[in-house]
Amino acid sequence: MSYKETIESFIYDYPILEFHYLDRKDLIFSEKVRFLCEHECEHYGHSWACPPAIGSIESCIKKCEKFSRAFLFATIAQVEDSLNFEACLKARKEHEDLTLELRDRFRQEFGEVLALSTGCMQCETCAYPNAPCRHPDKRVATVESHGILLMQTVEAMNICFNYGNDTVTYFTLLLFNA
Numbered sequence: 001m002s003y004k005e006t007i008e009s010f011i012y013d014y015p016i017l018e019f020h021y022l023d024r025k026d027l028i029f030s031e032k033v034r035f036l037c038e039h040e041c042e043h044y045g046h047s048w049a050c051p052p053a054i055g056s057i058e059s060c061i062k063k064c065e066k067f068s069r070a071f072l073f074a075t076i077a078q079v080e081d082s083l084n085f086e087a088c089l090k091a092r093k094e095h096e097d098l099t100l101e102l103r104d105r106f107r108q109e110f111g112e113v114l115a116l117s118t119g120c121m122q123c124e125t126c127a128y129p130n131a132p133c134r135h136p137d138k139r140v141a142t143v144e145s146h147g148i149l150l151m152q153t154v155e156a157m158n159i160c161f162n163y164g165n166d167t168v169t170y171f172t173l174l175l176f177n178a
């Protein structure tokens with residue numbers, strides 16, 4: 001069975017809107033993304049799942065380069081108002097729970113898997129930096145923290161994600177070898 005057939009033997013059981021197969025070489029990296037993390041993201045320096053705790057951008061890119069394949073999936077949630085913070089947070093949490101579930105499913109099939117998504121949502125307040133991470137195996141970093149330009153990557157592959165107003169869409173990349 002090809003790796004795509006393996007994935008398709010279980011993937012339709014999950015509430016995924018859309019998925020795509022990418023090779024590692026399809027991913028567009030830029031070390032400059034780390035500058036944006038540092039200067040524009042409120043999570044920088046406040047989480048074990050974010051820089052600088054996750055290591056240098058070079059080491060993060062190297063981690064991704066260990067894998068030959070990437071599985072990109074998106075979930076969508078209908079929200080009455082896409083500016084409603086609580087509703088978006090709930091949808092994001094559901095996406096993150098699904099990310100962990102699918103990461104574990106991929107691990108059963110393919111061994112080591114690196115999941116990158118919207119960032120860790122395990123604890124109300126991150127233990128960083130005063131205590132160790134409470135759930136290291138459930139800690140998922142963001143796609144951007146690993147230098148991946150997701151929108152440029154999907155545009156280059158002619159993948160279009162546009163589901164209109166009052167919806168929120170979240171993305172995860174699962175990196176694996178097959």
Ligand code: SF4
Binds near residue numbers: 048128132
């Ligand atoms: S699991 Fe908790 S302590 Fe660890 S990175 Fe996530 S929020 Fe922080």
